Amino acid sequence: MYYRMIKPTAALSPWVECYWQVQFESGLNVKEETILPNGKVEMIFALQGNYQVVNRKTKHVKEAWLSGLQLEPLHIEYSGTSNLVGIRFKPYGLFPFLTIPICETANFVEPCSDIFGSVYQQLYDVLLQLNHESYIGQSIDHFLLNLINEMKTKQYKLMKEISSQLQKNSNQAISDLALNLGYTERHLTRLCRDQFGVSPKMIARIFRFERALSNLFGCPDAPNVNRAIELGFYDQSHFLKEFKRFSGMTPEVYKQKAKNASNFL
Template identity: 35%
Template sequence: MQLPPSPDLSGLVKHYLIIENQAEGGLLHRFFADGHPGFVFSYADPFREYDNRMQSSSLPSSFVYGQVNRYHTLISGQRIGLLIVVMQPWSIYTISGIPGNELTNLQINCVDVFGSDGNQLQEQVLTSTNHISRISHIEAFLRKRRTNLSPELTSVEVAVQLIEQTNGNATIQTLTNTLNLTERSLERRFDKVVGIAPKQFSRIIRLQSCLKTHRQQPNLSLTELAYAAGYYDQAHFIHEFTRLVGLTPSQYEINNRRLAVNLMPLTA
């Protein structure tokens, strides 16, 4: 279930995502980039994550996650209950002051990021008995933490919006000309505020745009889908898809148990 934020918080929050499911204990899940950081509150069984050495560790019951530029393999318990606050690309930096590149591909306990405020939020959300109450606590927290926009933040917002409006196909030259910045200045601001380079962010947005097009027009062939999304050809599309998702487009397509666009079980 997807819920919108209150209108005054739309500059920070894209949407809330509520995922509830029963699964076999120890089931592997794939999570991959969608261009947005966020918060996760787990009010059922905890998830674990495999690292690059295939060693697993438990994820906190509430955590902040930064931008993702590689796919992650997670392990669920039997009961899945998640409230995910999908933030705007710049929002974690806005409310925490932590440079985005220090959070890329990381999941950090809310308490470690926000101290006593994070601890209070965690207790409020995880002890609430309904989603309306949980979201109300989250929005009160966000209103307290948001700051005034700086020119640095404003320029990144404009760049992100242009990338999203062009489905990831805006060139770096278009961005620098629009913002009157050098390429290096744009990269530094993106690295600090968003957490990844503008080219990497554009690739992620293009893939997400491609998945959206596929949902809207499921009869398109891979070749038609690739060209519609701005890829050079089908081979380029398959390479980019596999690198970001860790699955081929065909493997993704046949998985009919997706919990979200970018979260799905890997086995039956």
């Protein structure tokens, strides 16, 4: 497997975490990959490979698709030679590039043609011809800089602060967060739905789950009973319920899968 990450230009770094490319050979047999919620949004260009979404409304994805903020496990089947290039947005990063309400992308996987029309096609055609890291980065930079709506970037610092606060303290009452930021709870909720696609409470839950995943993956042999409070859950029962809600499995099953599988994210 070949994998690399590419930094976006500084003008896009408030919104984009990175670009990436992965190439691998999976053989003729169909394989399934499970992608768990992580608070990120991805735009993916399949330069090679056959992909099918197992558990979303859109089943067959071709050439390019957008994977919005996911709220449950995403199962994808693939086969053959794969060459993927992706844009990884920050949790609030997709908003200024869309002309549709961002809530329409939450927990969905949609073809880029349905969201961006034919605009994405030019970038896709360029990526097919490129392999050098700098050229790929420059081409995606150009695409996004032409796509961004500057009027939608005005509240970047606020969105960054909301995201930071929810990551640091997932149990913080939304009313307290709103008060600290100088907003009503209702207004804060509307802002998050408008620019993240989901409520602030859901964002906090996803961040807490992602933190639990990282902890389990990094320390798979530590007992679960010691993790719950440390990770921001109220108790062991709350930890187990939330983990199964977002992963579809228990922490013990996840730890075993994470130990043994290369196609489990």
